[in-house]
Amino acid sequence: MSQPTVDPQPSRWPPRLVQAMGGDAVPDEKGTSLWAGALQRMRRNPTAILGAVIVLGFVLVALLAPVLAPYEPASTEWIAMVTPSDVPGPFPGHPLGLDPFGSDLLTQLLYGARQSLIIGVVSTGLGLLVGALLGGVAGAFGGWVDTVVMRVVDILLSIPSLLLAVSVAAVLGRNPLAIMIAIAAAQVPIFARLLRGSMLAQRGQDYVLAASSLGLRRRTVVMSHVLPNSLGPVIVQATLTLATSIIEVAALSYLGLGAPNPAVAEWGRMLVKGQERLQSEPHLTLLPGLCIAVTALGFTLFGEALREALDPKARR
Known part of the structure; x- marks a missing residue:
């Protein structure tokens, strides 16, 4: 009669069994939460690292714009140097030159990052809040409440999205407040349907x-x-939507729906004014x-x- 085989590797035995046989107990392995595991995988992902570096750089530039910018935003003290046929390029004290309004171009770009960050984050937050409220109500109650809410979302x-925002x-x-509400209105149905679908899937779990x-x-x-x-x-969708929000902020400014002051630092308005001089000063555009492209990419x-x-x- 054959003897039962014993696993020669006690490390794979249950800890209590090892301890009962006179050995040292093997500590139980602690599991990781969903977000902790995701963070560990992102640390090994070059794409995630690159995106995080770009996003962090954009946020730091936006927050530290008053420190990094060499001059006050929308300053027109060099307007006399700008002519209808020429905008001064880089020269001492202005590493990127001037813009068509006679302001320092580097300063305008730095403060443009702050404007894009504020409007993008606030609009995404508003869209997330309203969309999550609608999707949460629909997913929690179901029935006729779900039907009514989802028909409204389908209409939106x-x-x-850009036409709705415009x-x-x-x-x-x-x-700026109108731009935030406009962009948020275009994002509400996305968050509403996503949360509602996710809640319906969770309701069927054991x-x-x-x-x-x-x-x-x-x-x-x-x-x-x-x-x-x-x-x-x-x-996750909110992170992706931030990229869309920054593009839509620039698009609305490009279409003339931004702040009324033409000298306010906005990347979209800078595109509009630079387009008029695309042949002679392409760097203005x-x-x-x-x-805009690098920030959205990040x-x-x-x-x-x-x-x-x-x-x-994706982890399998």
Whole structure:
């Protein structure tokens, strides 16, 4: 009769069994949370690192613009040096030259980052808040509430986002608050449908059935379990939407729906004024365009890397 084989590697035995046989107990391995595991995977992802570096650089430039900028924004003390046919390029004290309004170009670019960050973050936050409220109500109650809310969201989705933003901005007037509300209105249906779909998927999980079987109230199950587990995709989408918000801020300014003061530092307005001198001074258009493109690229890379790190299918 053959003897039962014994695993020669005690490290794979249960800790209590090892200790009962007189050996040293092997400590249990601690699991990692979803976000901690995602952070570990992002640290090994070159794309995530590149996106994080760009985003961090953009945020630091926007926050430290008063420190980094050599002059006051929208200063026109060098307007006499600008002629209809010539805008001075780089010269001592102005490493990037002047803009068509007689302001230091480097200063305008730095403060343009601050304007884009403030409007982009606030508009994305407003869109996330309203969209999450609508999607959360639809996903939590279901039934006719879900039907009514989703039909309203479908109507908003049927309108192109930029067209919706332009319409809202045209109605509310030319001011930063109007731009924030306009961009947020275009983002509401995206967040609403995403959170609602995520909550519907979570409602079918076994832990929801177990919690309901234990007698927990529906509100407790939704607020304590379903909603927190449904926010991951929404947070990832908010990161990606920041890139779109920065582009839409520039687009609305390009279309003349930005702040009424033409000397205010906005990358979109700088594109408009630089376009008039594209042949003679192309850097007036290329520099703000490059700032918009690199910033949007950074948020996109970071958001895509975060989405992959949180996606169970991508980790297989």
